Amino acid sequence: MKGTARDVFFERIRDALNRSQQPTREPLVVDHDLIRRGKNSVPEDPSARSSLFKERAIAVGMEVSCCKKNTLNKSMVDRLIRAGISSVLLPDDPLLENDSTQLLQDAGIATHDNGIDIDQLYTEVDCGITVAIVAVASTGSVVVASSDRERRLASLVPPNHLVLLPESRIVPDLIDLSRSSAGQTAPLGGSGALPSCLTIVTGPSKTADIEGVLITGVHGPGRVDILLLEGC
Amino acid sequence: MKPTSTPRSVDGEPTLFPTGVHDIRTRADLFLQDHDLQGAVREATTLKDQARRDALGEAFGNDVDKLRSIASEIKRHTIDHLDHYLDQWISNAQAAGTQVHLAIDAEEANRIVVEIAREKNAKLCVKSKSMVTEETHLVPQLQAAGVETVETDLGEFIIQIDDDAPSHIVMPMIHKDRKSVARAFERELGARYTEEPEELTRIAREHLREKYRQADLGISGGNFLVSESGSVVICTNEGNGRFCTSAPKTHIAVVGIEKVVPGFDDLSLLLHLLARSATGQPLTCYTQILTGPRRDGELDGPTEMHVVLVDAGRTRILADPEFRESLSCIRCGACLNACPVYRKATGHAYGSVYSGPIGAVITPLLQGLDKNPTLPEASSLCGACHEACPVAIDLPRMLVALRGRTRKRRGTLGERFGLTLLRWSFSSVFMYRISTGLQAFFMRCISGESDRLRSAPGPFSGWTRERDLVIPDRRSFRQRWRERGGSTR
Numbered sequence A: 001m002k003g004t005a006r007d008v009f010f011e012r013i014r015d016a017l018n019r020s021q022q023p024t025r026e027p028l029v030v031d032h033d034l035i036r037r038g039k040n041s042v043p044e045d046p047s048a049r050s051s052l053f054k055e056r057a058i059a060v061g062m063e064v065s066c067c068k069k070n071t072l073n074k075s076m077v078d079r080l081i082r083a084g085i086s087s088v089l090l091p092d093d094p095l096l097e098n099d100s101t102q103l104l105q106d107a108g109i110a111t112h113d114n115g116i117d118i119d120q121l122y123t124e125v126d127c128g129i130t131v132a133i134v135a136v137a138s139t140g141s142v143v144v145a146s147s148d149r150e151r152r153l154a155s156l157v158p159p160n161h162l163v164l165l166p167e168s169r170i171v172p173d174l175i176d177l178s179r180s181s182a183g184q185t186a187p188l189g190g191s192g193a194l195p196s197c198l199t200i201v202t203g204p205s206k207t208a209d210i211e212g213v214l215i216t217g218v219h220g221p222g223r224v225d226i227l228l229l230e231g232c
Numbered sequence B: 001m002k003p004t005s006t007p008r009s010v011d012g013e014p015t016l017f018p019t020g021v022h023d024i025r026t027r028a029d030l031f032l033q034d035h036d037l038q039g040a041v042r043e044a045t046t047l048k049d050q051a052r053r054d055a056l057g058e059a060f061g062n063d064v065d066k067l068r069s070i071a072s073e074i075k076r077h078t079i080d081h082l083d084h085y086l087d088q089w090i091s092n093a094q095a096a097g098t099q100v101h102l103a104i105d106a107e108e109a110n111r112i113v114v115e116i117a118r119e120k121n122a123k124l125c126v127k128s129k130s131m132v133t134e135e136t137h138l139v140p141q142l143q144a145a146g147v148e149t150v151e152t153d154l155g156e157f158i159i160q161i162d163d164d165a166p167s168h169i170v171m172p173m174i175h176k177d178r179k180s181v182a183r184a185f186e187r188e189l190g191a192r193y194t195e196e197p198e199e200l201t202r203i204a205r206e207h208l209r210e211k212y213r214q215a216d217l218g219i220s221g222g223n224f225l226v227s228e229s230g231s232v233v234i235c236t237n238e239g240n241g242r243f244c245t246s247a248p249k250t251h252i253a254v255v256g257i258e259k260v261v262p263g264f265d266d267l268s269l270l271l272h273l274l275a276r277s278a279t280g281q282p283l284t285c286y287t288q289i290l291t292g293p294r295r296d297g298e299l300d301g302p303t304e305m306h307v308v309l310v311d312a313g314r315t316r317i318l319a320d321p322e323f324r325e326s327l328s329c330i331r332c333g334a335c336l337n338a339c340p341v342y343r344k345a346t347g348h349a350y351g352s353v354y355s356g357p358i359g360a361v362i363t364p365l366l367q368g369l370d371k372n373p374t375l376p377e378a379s380s381l382c383g384a385c386h387e388a389c390p391v392a393i394d395l396p397r398m399l400v401a402l403r404g405r406t407r408k409r410r411g412t413l414g415e416r417f418g419l420t421l422l423r424w425s426f427s428s429v430f431m432y433r434i435s436t437g438l439q440a441f442f443m444r445c446i447s448g449e450s451d452r453l454r455s456a457p458g459p460f461s462g463w464t465r466e467r468d469l470v471i472p473d474r475r476s477f478r479q480r481w482r483e484r485g486g487s488t489r
């Protein structure tokens, strides 16, 4: 620890708060759940929830298409070809079947895995494919995490980002990210469980710095496609 | 690129860090003459102000004010127990492998960052937008220590290479047009001259990608510190913040101590309000929750994460119950967009990193009222800032309180006489009628035939210098009301 010692630093804060020693802390009581009621409420029904997610994700500028688990490979190839993509970085994720790589290559799309050289990632990959650990219906966001399966840079460096999202991972609101529900632990649980980096992605990279003109793809991907796996 | 040291000066004094006593009026006079600037700032702030209302109304309808008061309660509670939550944050951050450093003032904060950069032998640093590092003036210190430091937020990058200074918390280059960007890129980057924003953005993108690849140090700010997990939360739109915190081996986040919130429930509520208030988006494109350096097994990310917690005057504000509320600010910029004075005076008039209503409050508190005696005057007290603020900070109340502190003198004899008259005239219905009648009579005497008073005599001339006063009708309001058949008590 550099700089001022912890006890000196905190003594200043306690002085400012006019406290002699450890605080007697009243708990914070506010109605956080107001956020899930009223206009921002999200239907409990899973299919209504995913249609709301779709609507909101599209509203922030992402593309959403749907498929079934057993047509994942085909839909993925279709999507990539339609977007004119010729090389991808694949995650090491059980969601992708063994033959995914082969199918992509057969369709003329070059594939890279996590062993990719960093310079190659910057120059050769058109699209990073990642798997969302969770998604938020009320804001239309997908959440990607650093892990042993995918790189942080996979969803950042290439100009396109394709996110695979199993439908069951959509939660109603941001606040549900920190709450565990039936059989699932919360993505934002205790500190031990957190990955070093969680990113809530809500739209393609954008800026309006120059005279307020909206431009996408400034540093991060200018195009984000979500492939929603229904019933999965 | 030439190293940026002192930002451009406005009136012979540096834009954001005037050395002497700063008077907002002289600077505002300067900017009022600049029609392009006036137009650009008016348009951008009006649009963003409307976008905020639309986004909040659309998402929460009638609950907006309830949510604002919950948000305000969350921040107030945390600030009131800052010792507890900050201590808990530090312990949790350290448990996650983050190296935490504590800085009492700006110099110490800069010193810590430079020291880490030296230890890591850093040559190139990529930096994302951070208000607190603007406040501590970090970049020149790093440059002086031989670390090339590149701002990577598009607006901040342009400002850096053009030797300018940010003039808005959220839209740093609100005061610049595409021509100045085109000229700067041609001059500093050797780019072909173009005024197309798309093209200009692409030029910056290519330039900065090279920097991300080579950088050995990344610096960011932080929008929130989550006490329950020891996380730093960063909200950005462009993706440069993600590069700065992911590509280099070492990441340093420089964060003010007031940024802490208790837990993720609180965070989600504030996130719902922040981007909507700032730009009208439901969330910024990227909300990163960073908890320590790269874990064992993770494929990339920095191997070291440092957080420098900065006091720099914040405990002084904390100690003052009248102004403690100002530490709740989440830097959304909504009060700037809503403020009629900010829209005309524009950001650089405030002579501070923080402009607009929040700047008029915290700049004197952070730097001293004696250096900024006129900043609290930079408000019409219309209340638009209070209404816009997602954490419901009562900025007008604090502006008035600050004015009270600069007005310790007794009025002159004339002023006191005037105020006594005023008190009399309001003391009863009778006195009020008499005095308004007299007032109208005198005004008619001075203005002659005209229906407007164009120049008032003596001490009243100040008022009519910039505006005309309409002469009241001969009949009083009550008279006319009765004539129209209205009932009176």
Ligand code: SF4
Residues within 6 Å of the ligand: B328, B329, B330, B331, B332, B333, B334, B335, B336, B358, B385, B388, B389, B390, B391, B392, B393
């Ligand atoms: S004072 Fe309120 S409105 Fe102004 S920047 Fe801070 S949070 Fe936003």
